[in-house]
Amino acid sequence: MLGSGPSFEIAGLTLGMREGLIGLIVLVGLYMAFELVRMRYLRNKAAVEALTPVVQDKPEPRVNVTDEDADDDLPSPRSAPPEPRWEPPSPPVDSAAQRKMAQELAQLREELDSVRGELAGLRADMHQELALMRASQTVSPIYGDAMQMAMSGYDPGLIAERCGIARAEAELVVSLEEAVTRSGEQLAYAERLRTLSHLLAAESAHALQDRALREKHFRQALEHANVREAQEARDGVQLRAARWALDDRDAAKSMEWLELMPQGASRRTIALRLRFKAARMAGQPFQALEVARLLTKHRAFSDLAGKSIARGLAIELVNGSHDPVQLQRTWDSLEPIEREMPDVAMQAAQRLLEQGGDAALALHWLLPVWSALVERADALNTGQKVRLVRILETGFGAEGQAPDAQWLARIEAAQIANPRDGALQYLAGVVCMRLRLWGKAQQLLKQSLALLQDHGLKRDAWRALAEMADQRQDAAGATEAYRQALKESAQR
Numbered sequence: 001m002l003g004s005g006p007s008f009e010i011a012g013l014t015l016g017m018r019e020g021l022i023g024l025i026v027l028v029g030l031y032m033a034f035e036l037v038r039m040r041y042l043r044n045k046a047a048v049e050a051l052t053p054v055v056q057d058k059p060e061p062r063v064n065v066t067d068e069d070a071d072d073d074l075p076s077p078r079s080a081p082p083e084p085r086w087e088p089p090s091p092p093v094d095s096a097a098q099r100k101m102a103q104e105l106a107q108l109r110e111e112l113d114s115v116r117g118e119l120a121g122l123r124a125d126m127h128q129e130l131a132l133m134r135a136s137q138t139v140s141p142i143y144g145d146a147m148q149m150a151m152s153g154y155d156p157g158l159i160a161e162r163c164g165i166a167r168a169e170a171e172l173v174v175s176l177e178e179a180v181t182r183s184g185e186q187l188a189y190a191e192r193l194r195t196l197s198h199l200l201a202a203e204s205a206h207a208l209q210d211r212a213l214r215e216k217h218f219r220q221a222l223e224h225a226n227v228r229e230a231q232e233a234r235d236g237v238q239l240r241a242a243r244w245a246l247d248d249r250d251a252a253k254s255m256e257w258l259e260l261m262p263q264g265a266s267r268r269t270i271a272l273r274l275r276f277k278a279a280r281m282a283g284q285p286f287q288a289l290e291v292a293r294l295l296t297k298h299r300a301f302s303d304l305a306g307k308s309i310a311r312g313l314a315i316e317l318v319n320g321s322h323d324p325v326q327l328q329r330t331w332d333s334l335e336p337i338e339r340e341m342p343d344v345a346m347q348a349a350q351r352l353l354e355q356g357g358d359a360a361l362a363l364h365w366l367l368p369v370w371s372a373l374v375e376r377a378d379a380l381n382t383g384q385k386v387r388l389v390r391i392l393e394t395g396f397g398a399e400g401q402a403p404d405a406q407w408l409a410r411i412e413a414a415q416i417a418n419p420r421d422g423a424l425q426y427l428a429g430v431v432c433m434r435l436r437l438w439g440k441a442q443q444l445l446k447q448s449l450a451l452l453q454d455h456g457l458k459r460d461a462w463r464a465l466a467e468m469a470d471q472r473q474d475a476a477g478a479t480e481a482y483r484q485a486l487k488e489s490a491q492r
Contacts (some may be wrong), residue, residue, distance in 0.1 A: 251282035324357035422451025459488035
């Protein structure tokens with residue numbers, strides 16, 4: 001319950017804050033009574049000492065008795081009676097005792113004043129505690145927990161989930177805050193409490209799909225959040241509005257709320273996640289890619305997940321380019337690490353070739369992928385390797401484009417270094433065909449047939465051998481090659 005303090009159970013009795021305060025007041029009263037008794041005792045003692053005269057006992061004269069005079073009962077004739085000593089008169093009562101007693105009295109007065117101050121503070125705290133208890137007497141325990149969580153700054157969705165609050169119960173948050181206001185209690189966090197109360201009610205209305213009530217409480221929360229004392233709560237209100245807009249499938253409205261946030265708040269992880277979802281929903285891959293880069297940089301995405309998301313968005317950007325100029329701008333907007341991704345580079349090169357762009361530029365975009373394949377055999381999987389060979393074959397076969405000396409040297413070196421790689425053997429044979437090196441092309445293509453696992457490449461290898469047999473006017477060889485190509489097509 002709101003206002004209830006910690007309680008302790010001793011011997012079956014439960015002691016709360018109120019019982020503790022009453023016990024402390026009783027102890028302070030006993031302490032004051034003890035000090036009063038002590039003061040009266042000291043005052044009586046000082047009075048008795050002042051009235052009692054000081055009497056000093058006179059010492060008896062000491063007589064030395066020898067062994068010879070032990071039996072003599074008569075005093076010696078030469079011994080004279082002792083002369084009486086002069087004693088000074090007893091002085092009056094010293095004023096030092098009075099000064100000491102005055103100091104003790106002054107100290108006791110100071111202690112009493114301190115105790116009175118503590119009692120006044122405890123009395124004020126007790127009155128405030130009782131006022132809060134009276135204000136929350138009609139509140140259910142679940143609602144009290146919800147209010148405590150709301151005052152602590154928890155997210156309304158989390159409060160509703162943990163406390164099981166529905167819309168009607170969320171309305172009580174506002175009622176309780178108004179009851180505290182009517183009781184005369186001035187809370188320093190009143191505006192923030194009002195903001196969270198209306199936000200909690202709006203969240204409950206949103207869960208029940210009551211948009212009218214949600215908008216009502218949302219506007220009130222936004223109004224209270226404009227006050228300086230609750231300025232930090234405004235960011236949370238705007239974030240919830242952006243989230244609700246996403247739930248309503250209104251990406252434009254969500255982006256609008258996110259744009260209204262301050263720069264610092266808009267770069268928080270939760271705001272970036274909402275912006276990423278809104279950009280994806282709105283079909284804006286470039287903006288989504290920028291936000292994904294920030295989320296990966298801030299460790300909101302793992303490196304693997306960040307690369308996967310960036311790869312997908314980059315490919316979506318490439319597919320959205322409808323001419324070579326637009327595709328070039330898209331390629332320039334990508335980060336270097338994104339351009340080196342095999343799937344992105346191959347998709348961009350293939351898209352450029354399909355649009356009739358510069359084949360040399362497409363081959364240049366594929367150069368990092370080729371270098372990775374040559375350096376590490378596992379850099380590309382089988383599907384990626386076959387796709388790379390296909391795109392290079394298309395680039396070499398473009399009109400007016402023949403393999404240059406550099407690409408010929410690269411392919412030949414890779415084919416020699418990997419004699420068991422059927423895809424490289426096939427690519428080397430195709431390049432030799434483009435350069436009209438018929439004998440070497442036929443040799444490399446025949447070698448690739450025994451190594452290739454992809455039926456599409458084997459079919460094209462047989463077709464290339466059939467074309468070369470036609471050029472040699474070898475009808476039987478061409479017929480056999482076409483028959484094998486048809487067989488591979490049937491197995492795809």
